[in-house]
Amino acid sequence: MTLDLILIGFGNVGRRFASLLGEQRDRLERQHDLGFRVIGIATRRHGIAYDPKAGLDLERARTIVGEGGTLDALSSRRRAGDGGTRLTSALDLIEQASHRPGARPAVLVETTILDIAHGQPATDHVRKALRSGCHVITANKGPVAFAYRELHDLANAAERSFLFEGAVMDGVPVFNFARETLPGVQVIGFRGVINSTTNHILTTMEHGGEFAEALAEMQAAGIAEADASLDVDGWDAAAKTAALVNVLMNGTITPYDVRRTGIGGMQGGEVRAAVARGERIRLVASARRNGDRIDAEVSPAPLPAGDLLAGLSGAQNAVVLKTDLLGEVAVVQLDSGLTQTAYALVSDLVTLRRRL
């Protein structure tokens, strides 16, 4: 079976996804009867390409964007001069791609940069795609943190898939883990370390140095963004916490409902004093049921050295699920990188294929 993909966002993650798909093409065909064509790409600064007939040349698209050019020239509609309107937005591309007569539903692959205060523009893209009859896979935490219930119901009503494994811990499965391998098990709470930048900073502070130096080191190494405030203030972790609550605990919260304390005020001495008394300070994300409510929180906490979360250093992440039948079960991401994030999208694509 061949799936037609449209990529919204073609930055580092989108481009690595495209190259990983290429590398995995034979395996996907052989093991999962999964073929693919990319028929559309929409970017914010490098134009939009759409060719629903022949599909796009991914290698060429990657080269063009890598060199700072525009994708517009790849579009069949413009080349052919067939009178089609020029595509001017991602929503436009979704609209076009969902009106291919007789074709199988297209798959939106959403990897745009997130405005974490509003979960946009990803949420609008996902909503539009599901309403237009497309399937959606995304590495973006925004839609599932801000609008999971709505989008989930929309997908169900339209008999389409909405998948987002990469929203937490990149390609290391946590949503698939609970859904596919723990049938009949109820998740009654969780705790985890799910933001890499803050864990890097805390680990660096344990070995000497102050917050500002540690952050500057991360930024120089390209690990933290130039504006790291979303990580440092706990926003990124809060968004992921909301995603976990909504999906695994059937919650209906947004990141604003997560009680949140960042690590911006932490002193190196404080971090090292914890080490001296056999503890580690980690930015812990957690949730638990409290009657009808779900209490969710992100805050720095001293953990005994033997705690699984205390042992995570640098970019390592983990989620410990508290369950009814199995007690506590954890999934741990020990390595991270662009390939891991891109792989999350590949695994979603395989999940989608298995459902079809």
Place this chain on the structure above:
Amino acid sequence: MTLDLILIGFGNVGRRFASLLGEQRDRLERQHDLGFRVIGIATRRHGIAYDPKAGLDLERARTIVGEGGTLDALSSRRRAGDGGTRLTSALDLIEQASHRPGARPAVLVETTILDIAHGQPATDHVRKALRSGCHVITANKGPVAFAYRELHDLANAAERSFLFEGAVMDGVPVFNFARETLPGVQVIGFRGVINSTTNHILTTMEHGGEFAEALAEMQAAGIAEADASLDVDGWDAAAKTAALVNVLMNGTITPYDVRRTGIGGMQGGEVRAAVARGERIRLVASARRNGDRIDAEVSPAPLPAGDLLAGLSGAQNAVVLKTDLLGEVAVVQLDSGLTQTAYALVSDLVTLRRRL
């Protein structure tokens, strides 16, 4: 869909599986369209019951065996005096259950006590069931440690399922984790702590005391068997290692191919000296590719305190998978007990249902 089950082995695990099935009946029906009847039970010392028409009364069977009685009286064939031969063995029961005209294939649930030197009688039961057209789910590591390739091929040829999630880490998924949630990812090696008794003993020794005392404590608490030599000598861990190698790395080894050192010779002083220098001694199971071969080993090793495996205390287990696309990924079992083991069989039953 209603599945007909035959239980071979009705000890603690088999009986807890039966009661857990009862507790989960509504959820399984509603969420997975999975109903069940138990039509046969074969035990070593409490007789055999078989009623392919009405199914067996599980509560009554549990009570009878709990009180030390025999199940023979539950059999319809004997009650009805219809001239049927009396069932005299588990193999006999499998044979009978596989010849129910017009019925859906039966599901063998194998939970007998294992002779770990030969993987028996579980391997014979599984082989017979697959050859007779039954599906198989088992909490036994024997078949997958000693004969995975043969049984896997047998199952494939017969278009039947052979599932064994409980063979390693009870109901905490490691086989399903790799198969269902990491499509396209190659496991190139692993390391883990997968025997609870030895980890308990090592943890106890860290806090003072010698090997013999620690073992006696485990036995008094019912955590270790009266004959704990299979755990202590690393046999249990070697069998699980072979199972992981065969399934996750496409190997064809038996527990005899695993280089094995137990913890029998360890001194308390040695264990505590490791703690004093910031390390922990753990019985580590590991495997890695070495050209065309797979090197597999079980042996006590000093680990730095920050190592995920070093942090496991008591009955906690973990497997760290080394993969091509995701680097290292770990699954951790933080709690254990009979329900966890029984749940492994429930999850296998759901996996089977999804495939049908």
